[in-house]
Amino acid sequence: AILSAHAHPPYNEPNYPVPVHVTFVDWIPGLYSLGILVVNLVNKDRVRGEDGFGDSRAVWRAHLILFIDFALMAGGLAGSVALLVLKYVIPGHPEYQYYGYTNVAENMSLMLFVVVLWITHSESG
Numbered sequence: 001a002i003l004s005a006h007a008h009p010p011y012n013e014p015n016y017p018v019p020v021h022v023t024f025v026d027w028i029p030g031l032y033s034l035g036i037l038v039v040n041l042v043n044k045d046r047v048r049g050e051d052g053f054g055d056s057r058a059v060w061r062a063h064l065i066l067f068i069d070f071a072l073m074a075g076g077l078a079g080s081v082a083l084l085v086l087k088y089v090i091p092g093h094p095e096y097q098y099y100g101y102t103n104v105a106e107n108m109s110l111m112l113f114v115v116v117l118w119i120t121h122s123e124s125g
Contacts, residue, residue: 020088020096026103029083032076033110035069039118042066073114077107 046062084100 019091020093020099022099025087026083026099029076029080029103029107030110032072032079033107035073035076036110036114036117038065038069039114044121070114073107073111077104077111080104080107 042062042065046058047066049056049059080100080103084097084104088097088100
């Protein structure tokens, strides 16, 4: 958003308005990727059914919550790729495609972080 505020028109056309700005639509895929909070709230022993969390309904709910969380994060990644294509690639704004690429990179990084955190946290406990 800060880079968008400092965006300038093309150098060869100084009176041409800036065609693309970062808006709330660009932030929506990142909000879907905030599932990292939910992944950290689910107890790993509850997912495994160990340490007194053997209730099958509790294990089923933990699996359901994790599935919904990872599905939302995948939707955020798909949304950022769709935003890149629909807002920056198809209209032909190559000098502003950086905004779309950073959005995709943000979502990929968050998903990778969640997977690494989940694996290391599961192995340590």
